[in-house]
Amino acid sequence: MANAATGADAPLKTRSGRSFRPRLRVDLMTAICAIILVAFIIVAVFANVLAPHGFAQIDLPARKAPPILFGGSFKHILGTDELGRDILSRIFYGLRTSLLIALGASAISLMLGTVLGLLAAFGRGFADMLIRVAVDFQASMPFLIIALAVLAFFGDNLWLFMALLGLYGWERYARLVRTMAGLELERGYVAALRRNGAGTARVAFLHVLPNILSVVLVNLTIVLPEILLQESALSFLGLGIQPPLVSLGSMVGAGRDYVMTEWWIAILPGIVIFILSLSISLIGDYLRDVLDPTLH
Numbered sequence: 001m002a003n004a005a006t007g008a009d010a011p012l013k014t015r016s017g018r019s020f021r022p023r024l025r026v027d028l029m030t031a032i033c034a035i036i037l038v039a040f041i042i043v044a045v046f047a048n049v050l051a052p053h054g055f056a057q058i059d060l061p062a063r064k065a066p067p068i069l070f071g072g073s074f075k076h077i078l079g080t081d082e083l084g085r086d087i088l089s090r091i092f093y094g095l096r097t098s099l100l101i102a103l104g105a106s107a108i109s110l111m112l113g114t115v116l117g118l119l120a121a122f123g124r125g126f127a128d129m130l131i132r133v134a135v136d137f138q139a140s141m142p143f144l145i146i147a148l149a150v151l152a153f154f155g156d157n158l159w160l161f162m163a164l165l166g167l168y169g170w171e172r173y174a175r176l177v178r179t180m181a182g183l184e185l186e187r188g189y190v191a192a193l194r195r196n197g198a199g200t201a202r203v204a205f206l207h208v209l210p211n212i213l214s215v216v217l218v219n220l221t222i223v224l225p226e227i228l229l230q231e232s233a234l235s236f237l238g239l240g241i242q243p244p245l246v247s248l249g250s251m252v253g254a255g256r257d258y259v260m261t262e263w264w265i266a267i268l269p270g271i272v273i274f275i276l277s278l279s280i281s282l283i284g285d286y287l288r289d290v291l292d293p294t295l296h
Contacts, residue, residue, distance in 0.1 A: 030286040033279035040276055044096040052077075052086060055093035055246050059084035064262045079264045081255065090246050091269055097247040098273075101162050102228040108166025109227070110220055113173025118204045120174065121181035131174060138171040144233065151239040161231075161240060168230055169223040176219055180212040214291035221284025225277035232273055248273050 043050055053059075059076075063084035066072045072079050078087040120131040150164055184190060185208070193203050234240035235249030236256070243250075248269045255266030 027286070029282060033282045036275060036279045037283065040095060040272075040279075041099065043092055044099045047092040047096045051089035051092040053089040055085065055090045056244050057085060057089070059086070064258075064265075066262075067264050067268075070264075078268055079262075081265045082258060082262070087251075087264060087268055090251055091248070091272055094246045094248040094251050094269060095272065095276075097241060097245060098228060098231060098249065098276075101158075101165060101231050101241075101247070102224055104162045105165035105168065105227045105231075106220060106224045108163065109168060109170045109223060110173055110216065112166070113170035114177050114209070114216060116170070117174040117177025118181055118209065120178040121185065121208075122200050122204055128178075131178075135171040135174050138167075143168050143230070147230070147234055148237070148239060151234065156239070156242045158241070158245065161234075165227050165230055168227055172219060172223060173216065177212065177216065180215055181208050184208045184211055214287075218284055218288045218291060221280055221287060225280045228273065228277055228280075 053076075059080060061084070062073075062076060062080050064082060065076050065080045065084075067079045067087075068074060068077050070079075076086050076088070078091070080086055081090070116131050116134070120128045123131075147164055151161070154160060181204070189207070190203060193207060198207075231240055231247065232249030232252065235247050236253035238253060241247040241250045251269040252266045252273070255262070255264075255269075259266045
């Protein structure tokens with residue numbers, strides 16, 4: 001029997017014809033980021049079980065209590081805010097809200113951009129031109145200004161807020177998918193599929209999309225932290241999540257008036273935002289190194 005590599009042992013091919021094997025070894029930093037991300041997701045999902053207090057529970061005698069390492073008590077490990085609400089509990093619930101919005105908005109952005117990118121690649125002609133104009137228009141407009149105008153006009157609503165953030169970054173998916181799908185269309189298997197009677201939708205979604213999905217997922221890890229920061233910025237400005245709901249961004253916004261005295265009210269949720277965004281970004285860098293054959 002020939003000693004040819006088969007199955008899982010077969011090397012992948014780059015577009016230049018060179019072979020490479022995906023680097024599956026996980027470095028220490030990526031492992032730490034993955035553990036942090038999983039921990040944050042668990043905390044967000046089970047916030048109502050893990051939180052020591054209700055996120056809106058007021059304890060006026062303990063208002064503005066510092067974290068335990070700065071003279072506080074075990075009752076409020078990370079201190080309390082100006083109304084005596086437990087900071088740790090609010091971080092748990094705020095993490096749930098921020099992740100829900102970021103993941104939901106990212107899913108909307110990914111699906112919208114991917115579908116439009118495939119339409120541009122397969123449609124060509126007028127459809128391609130129209131989508132490219134929309135992409136250029138979206139890329140040229142300052143998203144934060146648009147979001148401020150929409151939220152100021154329509155008011156605060158969780159689902160409207162999520163849908164609005166879903167319009168952030170879709171043009172990157174569309175541009176990326178259009179380019180990658182255009183390269184796939186030049187390959188022989190697409191012509192063979194069409195000769196065998198495969199329709200455009202089948203070729204696009206069952207054959208071309210799976211071949212470029214890894215690149216799309218890497219782009220997701222870039223857009224997701226940006227959407228998280230956009231949510232935080234809008235909530236900080238008072239146009240995002242409104243009471244009684246709480247998000248990490250709204251916590252930072254509520255604590256900005258006390259940052260020079262009761263710094264923990266704003267700084268601690270800000271640190272969580274930073275760690276979460278950094279962890280997702282570093283995991284995305286690792287996935288790019290593993291899944292992108294042009295880097296090997």
